[in-house]
Amino acid sequence: xxxxxxxxxxxxxxxxxxxxxxxxxxxxxxxxxxxxxxxxxxxxxxxxxxxxxxxxxxxxxxxxxxxxxxxxxxxxxxxxxxxxxxxxxxxxxxxxxxxxxxxxxxxxxxxxxxxxxxxxxxxxxxxxxxxxxx
Numbered sequence: 001x002x003x004x005x006x007x008x009x010x011x012x013x014x015x016x017x018x019x020x021x022x023x024x025x026x027x028x029x030x031x032x033x034x035x036x037x038x039x040x041x042x043x044x045x046x047x048x049x050x051x052x053x054x055x056x057x058x059x060x061x062x063x064x065x066x067x068x069x070x071x072x073x074x075x076x077x078x079x080x081x082x083x084x085x086x087x088x089x090x091x092x093x094x095x096x097x098x099x100x101x102x103x104x105x106x107x108x109x110x111x112x113x114x115x116x117x118x119x120x121x122x123x124x125x126x127x128x129x130x131x132x133x134x
Contacts, residue, residue, distance in 0.1 A: 028096065032121050032132035034059035034073075039129070043076065046128075053078040057085070061103070061121070061132060069094050069103060 034056070037044040043055040059073035071090045076083055092105040101121065104111040114123035121132040
């Protein structure tokens with residue numbers, strides 16, 4: 001095989017090996033919107049006890065170029081019949097390995113791991129299966 005053709009084949013193999021491996025989607029960057037928790041649509045009532053009830057109203061993870069992210073979520077908390085809405089904003093970095101994604105918050109909290117398949121990102125955390133759509 002001529003050296004030039006061999007170099008091209010090696011370059012193509014290296015480029016293929018360096019790809020993110022996420023299939024069915026052109027880019028992971030953009031907004032990922034929470035659609036279901038444990039196969040239930042929103043609002044989703046988190047497990048709890050007593051007079052406090054917490055419902056997930058929405059959650060959006062935005063993946064940016066440069067492997068950073070931000071996340072904004074809203075929850076409705078009811079304590080002894082009194083309702084309030086909480087907004088949580090988080091930022092951090094993410095990494096991809098094949099179809100796996102790891103979200104590492106800047107706050108020092110534990111990293112979250114999930115899978116991206118097509119336009120669905122699934123994160124399993126604390127017994128909750130969260131499905132996000134792009």
